[in-house]
Amino acid sequence: MTTSIFLRLLRVLPTKSMKDVPKGFVAVYVGESRRRFVIPVSFFSLPYSRVLMERATEEYGFKQEGGLRLPCDEEYFQDIMVRCYGMQFKKKDVSKGSVAVYVGQNMRRFVIPVSFLALPDFRVLMERAAEEYGFEQEGGLRLPCQEDDFQIILVRCFRKLRMS
Known part of the structure; x- marks a missing residue:
């Protein structure tokens, strides 16, 4: 999946929900209850989250109403996020914040x-x-x-x- 697909998915987030999301982060909605999480945008370039993004594109398409939904349960999502944080040890730079x-x-x-x-x-x-x-x-x-x-x-x- 290319970076342009990630950017297209990010554009569907409503502006009003972005006001409480820090710069460099994005709100996603997970599971049947659509529980909201705020995650670093940089995670979209990591393999674990790429799989989730591909599944979201297949299941919901590029135009999602009400924010970026990810097709998985909360426990699986949290496991993926821990792995993403773990993968950042390879990066030499530490982003602001x-x-x-x-x-x-x-x-x-x-x-x-x-x-x-x-x-x-x-x-x-x-x-x-x-x-x-x-x-x-x-x-x-x-x-x-x-x-x-x-x-x-x-x-x-x-x-x-x-x-x-």
Whole structure:
């Protein structure tokens, strides 16, 4: 699927719903209940989300009323989003409004929204990081937890990001 298809899909979002979506993000609607999530636009270039976009095009077409719908259940969507955040470790640049964190024994890099750092799950991790590594860490922000645990925390954060 080409970038132009993604851009065509993005154009169908109503302007009024965009006012509460931060720059660089897009609102999508998932599942039968059409639960709303706000995700980074950059995810549309990753393989996991590309599959969802292709399915959305096949099922709903390019002209969707009421926003961009994705044909999957919420749990599957959240799993895809965690994988997308995990894939961003390959990127060297960190976009505005994001921060790189390093997790697990292998120090796997994740790029997450800065807003996650204010959430309770991340505050606990930040306090543990300060205790374990101190406030001046060289080479990036290390978080003292395993990758699997961190991915569970990401799912919780996505749930808090979604807007009713």
